[in-house]
Amino acid sequence: MRTVFGVVRQIQSLVGRLPIVGGSEAASGAQVRPLAAGRRPLLGDGLGEQRRGGARLDQVDGTTCGSAVLIALTAWADPAETLRLDGEQRGGSAAGSGGAGTAVTSGARAGVAAGFGARYNARQREVHRESTRFWPQALGTTPWGMVRWLRRNAPAAGPYRVRFVDDVSAADLEPALDAARAALTAGRPVPMLVGQPLAPRHYVMALGVLDDGQWRVYEPTSGHVKALDLRLVRERRLARVLGFDRLHALFLPI
Structure with a gap:
């Protein structure tokens, strides 16, 4: 059974309106430039639970998975996002011991001020309001709300497009x-x-490729980075890793 967005993709193909197909799509991804070094991401380089300042980096409620992903992506691209969450709006002396490019596996080492968890939760709610301006917040964030928010609020991340x-x-x-x-x-x-075949439900974010070809994927319900075998995507059995079986869309940098 096709997903909702799978049907959309099939219709696009039938009417000849696929924006990018076949090998040219893969080639476009290969041309994407990496961003500058010196970043201060929220998420670490390894697998497992992600914590900072004593707080787990999970979604604040059942509707903010998209917001958690947007914050993690923004922080990856712009150290100012992490500085704000850490309570260092201007990168004060607490940040001086580690520097902007230092790994962030330890809140104390990164100079995180008290109250990180409250700031992180409040930021998720703020991003959720901004990304659902034309959509009921109780239904989560639409794909178009995700890319629109990134374009307006995270220019350092570069523009993204929705690929059903x-x-x-x-x-x-x-x-x-x-x-x-x-x-x-x-x-x-x-x-x-x-999500489920008839309902896209949950945002996660692929972060990188492991040596064995699996993807490192941030799953905000658990606040963990997990290893995803792409065989599960092809077999439509994603739930064991990401909570839902079906892949509806990818968000690709332009």
Whole structure:
């Protein structure tokens, strides 16, 4: 059974309106430039639970998975986002011991001020309001709300586009995965929308490719970075890792 966005993708194909198809899509991802060094991301380089300032980096409620992903992507691209969450609006003396490019696996080492958890939760709610301005907040964030928020509020991340995926069609799925892999190899995170066949439900974010080809994926419900075997995407059995079985869309950097 095709997903809702898989049907959209199939219709686009039938009427000849696919924006990018086949090998050209993968090639476009390979041309994506990595962003500058000296970043101060929220998420660490390894697998497992992500914590900062004594708080787990999970979504604040059942509707803010998209907001958690947007914050993580913004922080990856712009150290000012992390500085604000850490309570260092202007990068004061607490940040001086580590520097802007220092790993952030330890809140104390990064100079995180008290109250990080409250600031992080408040920031999620703020981003949720901003990204659902024309949509009921109780229904979460739409794909268009995600890319619009990034364009307006996170220019350092660069523009992204929504790439619907027909996950029952290898001819459509494989070029989409190739394009995402190219972006990840270039150092660019790739948000993903997963869900049930008739309902896209949950945002996660691919962060990189492991040596064995699995993807490192941030899952905000648990606040963990997990290893995703792409075989599960192809077999439509994502729930064991990401909570829902079906891939609806990828968000690719332009």
